[in-house]
Amino acid sequence: MISRRNIRIKVFQTIYGLQQQNPEFSAEEAVAQFNRKLDDTSALLAAVVHLLCQLCEYSVIQAQKRASKMMPTAEDLQASTKLAGNLLVENLRKNPSLSEVLKANKLGGLFEDEFLRKLFVALSDTPEYKAYVLPPERSAQEEKAILELMLKDFIFENETASGLLEERFLNWTTDAEMIATWTDKMLQTAARFHFRQILSAEKTRFAHDLLTTYVERKEVVFNLIRPKLVNWDAERVAAVDLILLHLGICELLYFPTIPVKVTINEYIDLAKAYSTLQSGQFVNGLLDNVRKELMAENRIVKQDAGSAGE
Numbered sequence: 001m002i003s004r005r006n007i008r009i010k011v012f013q014t015i016y017g018l019q020q021q022n023p024e025f026s027a028e029e030a031v032a033q034f035n036r037k038l039d040d041t042s043a044l045l046a047a048v049v050h051l052l053c054q055l056c057e058y059s060v061i062q063a064q065k066r067a068s069k070m071m072p073t074a075e076d077l078q079a080s081t082k083l084a085g086n087l088l089v090e091n092l093r094k095n096p097s098l099s100e101v102l103k104a105n106k107l108g109g110l111f112e113d114e115f116l117r118k119l120f121v122a123l124s125d126t127p128e129y130k131a132y133v134l135p136p137e138r139s140a141q142e143e144k145a146i147l148e149l150m151l152k153d154f155i156f157e158n159e160t161a162s163g164l165l166e167e168r169f170l171n172w173t174t175d176a177e178m179i180a181t182w183t184d185k186m187l188q189t190a191a192r193f194h195f196r197q198i199l200s201a202e203k204t205r206f207a208h209d210l211l212t213t214y215v216e217r218k219e220v221v222f223n224l225i226r227p228k229l230v231n232w233d234a235e236r237v238a239a240v241d242l243i244l245l246h247l248g249i250c251e252l253l254y255f256p257t258i259p260v261k262v263t264i265n266e267y268i269d270l271a272k273a274y275s276t277l278q279s280g281q282f283v284n285g286l287l288d289n290v291r292k293e294l295m296a297e298n299r300i301v302k303q304d305a306g307s308a309g310e
Contacts, residue, residue, distance in 0.1 A: 052151060251263040252290070
């Protein structure tokens with residue numbers, strides 16, 4: 001679910017954060033901090049799904065409130081509770097790993113009644129919701145479509161919902177976009193989706209190995225970078241750029257299953273996305289120079305990695 005690009009982002013964010021506290025952090029500290037970041041991502045995903053489920057359940061509360069009015073109208077008495085029985089939401093409620101993450105992070109009471117009411121009222125006024133509740137029968141396509149609408153328009157892109165989640169979760173800014181891309185798979189495998197293990201064993205090894213290699217080979221790698229900084233003051237090169245350069249060279253030297261082109265393109269893209277306007281060109285030029293030097297010395301040895309899991 002988490003791509004290698006997502007892993008690289010979390011790895012460099014882990015290193016950057018630790019460097020601000022102690023530049024001499026150990027590999028063990030880096031791995032532990034990375035694992036905590038994964039736990040934070042897991043908690044945020046669970047919170048998003050919990051909000052989705054609670055919005056569905058609120059259709060029952062809203063129907064009861066309308067029916068208990070002093071003088072309810074026929075429309076009040078016929079308010080639909082179809083959303084509460086959404087088949088995919090039923091599967092999510094039965095998912096034990098979701099319950100475990102919610103309990104471990106004490107997320108059960110995260111969303112207050114008034115907050116849910118406002119979101120549900122806005123949802124119930126949409127043409128998509130009205131079309132969904134109209135027929136009594138259910139179809140798998142419609143069950144999934146209404147939840148996709150809710151996730152997109154009433155959680156990820158809703159100012160009120162995203163604002164509350166951002167206040168509660170420091171990783172909302174860095175993780176929300178990534179988590180949004182997982183929702184299709186999450187809905188397709190609602191009953192068995194693993195909320196506690198969002199990273200496969202193979203990709204966990206990749207992340208831990210990359211962090212460990214960064215720490216243990218830092219001096220070797222910087223000795224490759226330093227001569228290439230002819231027109232640059234190493235102390236003034238953006239910290240993110242140096243981290244990305246180090247990680248890129250680590251992959252070139254010590255990760256034989258990852259193709260050279262994949263590594264260079266990935267770190268150029270990350271530099272463009274997370275550093276300065278000039279960083280993409282800077283990282284591109286320096287990594288390419290190091291690549292040429294290492295290949296001339298036969299120090300880059302790559303194996304056939306198939307898709308390399310990118």
